[in-house]
Amino acid sequence: MSVSDKKISFEVIKRLPRYYRYLRDLADAGVTKISSQALGKKMNVTASQIRQDLNCFGGFGQQGYGYNVEGLYSAIGEILGLHNGHKxxxxxxxxxxxxxxxxxxxxxxxxxxxxxxxxxxDLVGKELCGHKVLHMDEVEDFVKKNKPDIAVLSIPKTAANDVTQKLISCGIKGFMNFCYIDIEVPDDVCVENVHLSDTLMTLSYRIKNTQEGKK
Amino acid sequence: MSVSDKKISFEVIKRLPRYYRYLRDLADAGVTKISSQALGKKMNVTASQIRQDLNCFGGFGQQGYGYNVEGLYSAIGEILGLHNGHKxxxxxxxxxxxxxxxxxxxxxxxxxxxxxxxxxxDLVGKELCGHKVLHMDEVEDFVKKNKPDIAVLSIPKTAANDVTQKLISCGIKGFMNFCYIDIEVPDDVCVENVHLSDTLMTLSYRIKNTQEGKK
Incomplete structure (x- = not known):
């Protein structure tokens, strides 16, 4: 059975990028295998949580051996759909x-x-970090020709939904949305929101409750 | 019983900034009351989810009347610890x-x-959007004198932990961490991570699974 045939809960999926990051750092440091205890200690989670999460991928953890760092890293990359890259x-x-x-x-x-x-x-035509900024009028032709699958939206929220519809119609499959508005997409298009003000508000709540807990 | 005496699950808390945003937009549009059905339709969640979440705050929803928009907005702001502002x-x-x-x-x-x-x-001494950039050597005096409670970390990850310890020692209570590393903090200090690469990886997973589901 291939890794991708298994059902993995979204809670585990949300944690995978963090495993991926730690495994990459370990591999870069020349570590070839690691026990769930040692990995758990590094990541500040329990060994049992690690085993539970990583059992989904079978074959990389062996009793008395631990995890094969490169193998597990690669398996997680495959699960996350990173192997073919994204434009x-x-x-x-x-x-x-x-x-x-x-x-x-x-x-x-x-x-x-x-x-x-x-x-x-002021921006169109300018070169930014090796990229010449193109006008939005060119986006449809560009997407049809070059087939990026992800659009990162960092535009004023008033423009967000019109731009989203335009991009979906020419084939964009996923949005990383920084606009402070919920964009409307059909079921076969995915959105991850990055609402920085919401993050600050959650932080505000946690600070308030931590300080109140100390009183 | 005041609103803040109630125990509210973190799952609900995570959803509060979104309610807060919609209620602000409604208030700005001159809406004074709204039913759970109408709010649910706007937010693309069920009326029962709305009622369940907002019941935590009691007194703002009345049978046959709906929610008092400004009242609920203000109550959520209080829960989130926004009333006194944050520096x-x-x-x-x-x-x-x-x-x-x-x-x-x-x-x-x-x-x-x-x-x-x-x-x-190149940056220290420069004026950015009305803020003169100060050298990190001045941060301790500045924090002790001006008492900000939140630090936003947008520095190279290699510097993250040293800077974090320095800021904690002079009184910072919360971090919004953009560094691609987990920073170490004691129990009474809060961290919200914004790991943009992780967000893209989660999006990659969702695109892959949505497309596979269509085959």
């Missing part, structure tokens, strides 16, 4: 868009930025 | 830090940036 476009080249273009760790995980779009006269 | 510092004024300084929606939710820090000669 992404950045839609919105303002401050946030520019920060994302400069973000090296996307590329390292197989997410290659192939196009950058904006509508501003 | 935040941005540590790391590179591309991402600059994007965050320019992010208007933090201020709108009561998160005020009061200081920006870096170590780069």
């Amino acid at each position: 992404i476009i950045i839609v919105g080249a303002g401050h946030l868009g520019q920060a994302l273009i400069n973000f090296r760790s996307f590329e390292r995980r197989g997410f290659t930025i192939i196009g950058v779009f904006d509508v501003s006269k | 935040i510092i941005i540590v790391g004024a590179g591309h991402l830090g600059q994007a965050l300084i320019n992010f208007r929606s933090f201020e709108r939710r009561g998160f005020t940036i009061i200081g920006v820090f870096d170590v780069s000669k």
